[in-house]
Amino acid sequence: MRVNPQELPEGLADPDEGISVEELQLAARNHGMPLEALAYDITPVGMHYLLTHWDVPETDAETWTVGVDGLVDRSLSLSVDDLRARPAVTMAVTMECAGNGRARLSPRPISQPWIQEAVGTAEWTGTPLAPILSEAGLRSDAVEILFTGADHGIQGEVEQDYQRSLSIEEAMREEVLLAYAINGQPLPPQHGSPVRLIVPGWYGMTSVKWLRTIEAVPEPFEGFQMDAYRIRDHADDPGVPVTYLRPRALMIPPGFPEFLSRRRHVDAGPTEIRGRAWSGAGPVAGVEVSIDGGASWSDADLGPQPSRWAWAPWSFLWQAAAGKYELLCRATDRAGNVQPVDQEWNFHGLQNNMTQRVPVLVR
Numbered sequence: 256m257r258v259n260p261q262e263l264p265e266g267l268a269d270p271d272e273g274i275s276v277e278e279l280q281l282a283a284r285n286h287g288m289p290l291e292a293l294a295y296d297i298t299p300v301g302m303h304y305l306l307t308h309w310d311v312p313e314t315d316a317e318t319w320t321v322g323v324d325g326l327v328d329r330s331l332s333l334s335v336d337d338l339r340a341r342p343a344v345t346m347a348v349t350m351e352c353a354g355n356g357r358a359r360l361s362p363r364p365i366s367q368p369w370i371q372e373a374v375g376t377a378e379w380t381g382t383p384l385a386p387i388l389s390e391a392g393l394r395s396d397a398v399e400i401l402f403t404g405a406d407h408g409i410q411g412e413v414e415q416d417y418q419r420s421l422s423i424e425e426a427m428r429e430e431v432l433l434a435y436a437i438n439g440q441p442l443p444p445q446h447g448s449p450v451r452l453i454v455p456g457w458y459g460m461t462s463v464k465w466l467r468t469i470e471a472v473p474e475p476f477e478g479f480q481m482d483a484y485r486i487r488d489h490a491d492d493p494g495v496p497v498t499y500l501r502p503r504a505l506m507i508p509p510g511f512p513e514f515l516s517r518r519r520h521v522d523a524g525p526t527e528i529r530g531r532a533w534s535g536a537g538p539v540a541g542v543e544v545s546i547d548g549g550a551s552w553s554d555a556d557l558g559p560q561p562s563r564w565a566w567a568p569w570s571f572l573w574q575a576a577a578g579k580y581e582l583l584c585r586a587t588d589r590a591g592n593v594q595p596v597d598q599e600w601n602f603h604g605l606q607n608n609m610t611q612r613v614p615v616l617v618r
Contacts, residue, residue, distance in 0.1 A: 267602075268363040278368045287372025293507045293531045296376070296561055296568070297347060300438050303375030304459075305445055306352050306367060308417055309408030312465050316441070316449035321433065325401070325470035328392030335449045338433055341382040346430060346455065347565035349376040349533045353458035353484055353497045356598065356607030364604035371505065371611055376531075376565050379453045381434030385427045388471075393423065397471035400426040402452050405465035413479045419463050420476035421454065430455045430564065433466065455564035456499050456535035458606070460484050487602040494602075500535030501608040502594045504542045504569065504586035508613045519615045526575045531566035532557070534588035541587050542569040548581040549596050549610070555584070575617045582613040 268275075274282075285306045292302040316335045323331035352373035357364055359371075367373075388400070404417040425431070432453040435442060442448040447464030454461040460480065485494030507529050510521035532539045538560060543552040558568035569584075585594040598609035 266365050268365050270362055272363075274358070274368055275365065278365065281367045285367055287369060288375045290372060290505060291507055292375075293505055294529070297378050297438060298375035300377070300440070300443065300446070303377055303437075303446075304350075304352060304373045306354075306373065306459065307406070307445065307464075308410065309406050311444050312405040312407075314405065314444065314448055314465060319449045321450055321466055322468045323387060323391045323470075324468065325472055326394040326397040327388075327471050328394065329390075331387065331391050333387070335435060338382050338435055338450065341386070343380060343382060344430075344432060345378055345380045346432065346453075347376060347378050347561040348453060348455045349374065349500070349531075349564065349566045350459045350462065351500055351503070351533075353460050353605045354603075354607075356609060357604030359609070360598065360600055360604050360607065364602065366604065373459075374503075374505070376533075376561075377437050378439065379432060379434040380436035380439070381432035381450075381453065383429055384431045384433055384452075384469075385429055387433070387469075388427060391471075393471055396473050397423060398474055399423065399472050399476055401468075401470040401472050401476050402463040402466060403468045403470070404447075404451075404463045405467050411479060411483070415479050416467075417463060417480060418476065418478045419461055419480050420472070420478075421461070425454070458484070458497055458500060458535075460497070483603070484605060485603070486605055489602055492602065497605050498535075500533060501606050502532070502534035502536070502539065502586040502588045502592050503608045504530055504532035504584040504594060505611050506530035506544075506582065506584045506613060509573075509582075509615065519613060521575055521615055521617045523575050523577050523617050526573045528555075528571045528573055528582065528584075530569055530584055532569055532584075532586040533560075533566040534586065534590075534592065535564075536592055537588040537590035538563065539567045539586055540589045542571075543585050543587075544571040544573075545583040546573060546580050548612075549583050552585075575615075577617050580615045580617065582615055583610045585610045 487494035
C-alpha cells in the first residue's frame with residue numbers, strides 16, 4: 256500500500272500559526288526527557304521520552320505470545336516465559352524520536368511538537384532476535400522482516416496496526432533484541448509491555464512496542480509507517496528512508512532557570528558544563544562547545560560510552576564572566592558526520608539534529 260505523501264504527517268503550519276490544541280493534546284499524552292536528566296548515565300524510566308501513536312493497549316504478560324511466521328520453514332509462537340528462558344542480553348541504548356526538534360522548524364510540520372527533549376538512554380534486557388529467526392529458518396525468498404504491534408488507530412486517513420519492517424541484514428544484527436525489561440524491571444505499559452523490539456542505532460520509530468508478530472515477507476513493506484518516516488523536500492518527493500541516528504550533543508543547561516522562558520542564570524566564575532553525545536552511524540569522536548552563539552568553538556572532554564549504542568558523557572570548564580551569552584554544543588562521530596549549527600528543512604521535520612542553543616545570563 257503506497258500512501259499519498261501529502262497526507263504525511265498532518266501538513267504544515269502557516270508561518271505565524273501557533274501550536275494548535277491538537278498538538279498540545281499530543282504533547283500532553285507524550286513527554287520528553289527533562290534536560291537535567293542528562294546527568295544520569297541511564298535515564299530513569301519515568302524521565303525517558305515517550306511517544307505513543309494511538310492508545311496504550313491493554314496487555315497480559317501471562318497469555319501474551321509473539322508469533323514468527325511468513326516465509327519460514329517452521330512457525331513459532333513464543334510466550335514471555337519462552338523469551339525469558341532464552342539467552343538474555345542487557346544493553347544500554349540511546350533512543351531518540353525521529354521527529355525530535357520538529358517544533359523549531361519554519362514552516363513547522365504539524366505533529367508531535369518536540370523541541371529537543373525526545374531522547375533517553377535505558378538498559379534494555381531481552382533475547383537476541385537473530386537466533387529466533389535462524390530457528391524458524393528463513394526461506395531464500397524472504398526479503399524483509401515485518402514487525403506488527405498491538406497498537407491500532409487511524410493516521411493519514413488509514414486505519415492500521417503499527418507496523419515497521421527491517422531488511423534481513425538489519426534484522427539479523429546481533430544487537431537487535433526482543434526486550435521484556437527496562438532498567439532491571441518489567442516493561443511498563445507505556446514502554447511496550449510485555450515485549451517490544453529494540454533496534455540499537457536507529458531512530459525510535461523502528462523499535463516496535465507491544466510486539467505481536469514477526470513475519471518474513473517476500474518484498475519490501477510499503478505500509479503507512481514506512482512512508483511516514485522519509486526525508487522529503489516537498490509533498491511529492493519520494494524521499495529517503497529515516498534509519499540511523501544522526502550525531503547530536505545536548506548539554507545540561509547550567510545554573511537555574513526562569514519559570515516561563517527557561518532562560519538560565521549563572522554566577523560568575525568557573526562553571527562546568529556537562530552533557531551527552533551520541534550517533535547511530537559511528538561512535539562519537541568529539542564534542543565542541545561555543546559560548547558566543549557559534550562564532551568560535553572549543554573542544555570538550557569526552558568520556559567513555561557505556562556501550563556502542565549509548566550516549567557518551569562530555570564536560571567543559573567555562574570561566575564565566577558577567578554578561579549575556581548563548582551556549583551551543585555539537586558532536587562529531589567517527590564516520591565524519593558533524594552536527595549542523597542550523598538545520599536543513601524537510602517536509603516532515605525528521606532527523607533534525609541542529610545544535611542546542613541555551614541563553615545564559617551570568618551575574
